[in-house]
Amino acid sequence: MTANEQGPEPESARRRAPAGAAVLRAEKTEAIREAVFAELAAVGYARMSIEGIARRAGVGKTAVYRRWRSKLHVVLDLVSALAVQGLPTPDTGVLEDDLLMLYELTSRVLRHPVASQILPDLQAEAARNPDMAQAVQKALREGQYGVAIGIVRSAVERGEVSADLDEELALDLIAGPLYWRAVVMRAKQPKGHTQRLAKATAAALRAL
Template identity: 65%
Template sequence: MTTERDAAGGGAQRRAPAGAAVLREDVTDAIRAAVFAELAEVGYGRMSMEGIARRAGVGKAAVYRRWRSKLPLVLDLVPAVAAGGLPVPDTGTLHGDVREVLEVAARALGHPVAAQIVPDLLAEAARSPEMAEALRSALRGTYGGIAEAVVRQAVARGELAPTTDPGLALDLLAGPLYWHVSVMRAPLPPPTLDHLARATTAALTTS
């Protein structure tokens, strides 16, 4: 059996070992990039496997060879959407850590691509239990881990009680931020971030 013909217009074919199609990593990367672009431009509802293949410059077979439909394809990319490159802060104070998380997360949510994709996927999650579970798992794994680290560091410094709930920290960090940036579509200038960080820190220390 031959390797996949990754370009939409065809291309040279080579013999694949063991009679199986070789899935080229550069083709997979091109498809993933095309999915992000399609989600941002047309949304999940209007996105199609054909449109993804066309944008990626590959044949439809190359897409279907990897994912049977657009739902598993998008589900495969959800962790990357959720992660957003957020680091675990370690500024030396609870307020500093909270402020840094809010600033980096606000910047990630405000990115033009994320601003289109995240609300669209959340809307789809209301109709798709699979999408809802994938988003919950990805967000819990990424942002939940950051919230746990912030709480753990603050407990070690004596700023928070050992009984502080990381789940509450996650709610306080993510809820107001998402409302402000993704729902209200309002900017978050440094004074607003400072105010939100102080309020979040005060809520955690008095909980």
């Protein structure tokens, strides 16, 4: 039987990828992401380069450029991904306990060596770069702030705080103290600090 007698070529056989088409392998993408975090912590955003990222990830520069146009786009993508992941929302049924869980989770994140190096650098870059500022703000609002507002609204539903409280002020009260100590002052937390902070914040929210 000749090729013509065998009938038309199957559709799947005709739909071949074009020659030289790049396949973005997930494991390589993850290696690059990890390399970006390590490079940020090691040299900071200003000195970070695509060459350094590629070298640390064990890939060529082309592999990075296939995924992101520049180092800014790499970092913006990572910051946005962190926002999507977020933190779990505590649901203990008591405002003070919800705040304590949030503070303990956040404290562990902020104490991580990589986070303690990267966050101040990203904040400094955000002051100069509107795109970075928008990404950092989105990450904070959808991450830490998103969890905090969930805690506040649950407390409103339980009658623990007033339904008329100022949510923006409430978010400042919840998120500000830990960030100030860990990121701005870079000071260690004394023993029992998160417990005292949760109690004080809960009292402040009830007074709003």
